Amino acid sequence: MTTFRDLRGISSFDPDEGEAYKDDPLFMRSVARTVAVMSAFQSARHPLSLSQVATAAGVDRSAAQRIVHSLLKLGMLTRDPEDRGYLPGLRVLDMTHDLLRLNPMLQRANPVMLELRRRVRERVDLSLFDDVRVVYALRMPSKHEIFSATIVGHAVPTYCTAGGIAILSLLPDEKVADIVKRSDLTPFTRHTIRTLDEVMVHVHATRERGHSVLCRQLLNHEVAIGAPIRDSSGAPIGAIHVAGSLQEWTAESFSDSFGPLVQNAAQTVSEKAPIGIRKGIQE
Template identity: 50%
Template structure:
């Protein structure tokens, strides 16, 4: 079983130009390569560690890190033993969120949903094999990762992910699952592709997906997919504790209001 950390995208990032792509700026790609080195770590990184994780040589890494530090996109750690992502990156996070039409339209709807159902409410954006949280309203029981915008979770094992997948055809779902890392997050996590596909079909029929104990122990979650032009673009997640809810009662209370919220959002897009 794995800890709940950032989910790796199903499509690997390529930092090299494709053949014949004369517009590709290699130096820009190298800068992104350096920033991507921080994705899987939990501490400040030395220049040597950044070079190793990014796949660049130390000389190139040093020049790029120096440039990014001058622009405040990389900063020294408080103990001066390594580097961390810089605060200026948060400016770009804000731009992503404030300019995204789904986040704009969903925010007032989700605030109203939170008033009617006082549990955790999340909006996630569909990104191939994973869901990236873009808006989060917390309940009284939370973990560190459950509070972070930008945290990503696997589509195959989460309510919002299966709800988003339910807006696709079976063949498309199989293709996504074929590129997903189907690992156990808890003892209850389904990892067999056909079992997952069956749960996606149930979500397609019901209009929502339900997950119990599969991604977080002790949690029941409802997910409702959001589409535009017939394609999934995100999902609403509503999550509660099994110490306070039975699965049946949570479905009765949360699913209708979550589906209504999703319809309101899609009507406004």
């Protein structure tokens, strides 16, 4: 029987991540445990008890208790108002704000995204590339949106989303295959692509067209297009995407109407390669 996923965020959290750096003399295991405790909330759907934090973070209860106590004192965690457990604290939003205001690419993107939203009058998003997932950093919703479609920090799979396919179109085929192999291929709808062959069909089409076009991947009614954002070396670091309703658009009309605008916006936000690198790319 086919199992469909909901739209909860795709977590980057790995409780064993710190083990990869155990031979690094400068690496602090205590910091890794603290990050693990903070990251325990990525997959949570309600406040977490101390035992749940310890289990999710992969640390023993005694260590979790000390870390949680310290984070409470520092405002990084807080108690649920109904005393059902722990939640991320207000200072986490301070850090999110710092990332959004200090990232040079996002600084360039803000006015571009505002103008794109004004012209297309559909949902406009900017996502950042994080291996098997893309993470929304800027979101400008349309009139009718589900809650998850408005939250900065929400993450979705790379392999089956318009922004993700746009990013994959700039990667070598073997890197695309590696990302698909390591992805959770449980579908969101009965139309969600599930194989490397299906992914590559969209990747090749995106390379030829200049932007991706996907329908009914995360939501049954949705059509989305995306174009990649590049760093100064030409590598993909994110994507700009626009989403609309299949009740109002066909895939072809949506692509024809907004594809060039999305491509231009992504090119404007992308870093310009230095002359030497640019020459090498052209050659």
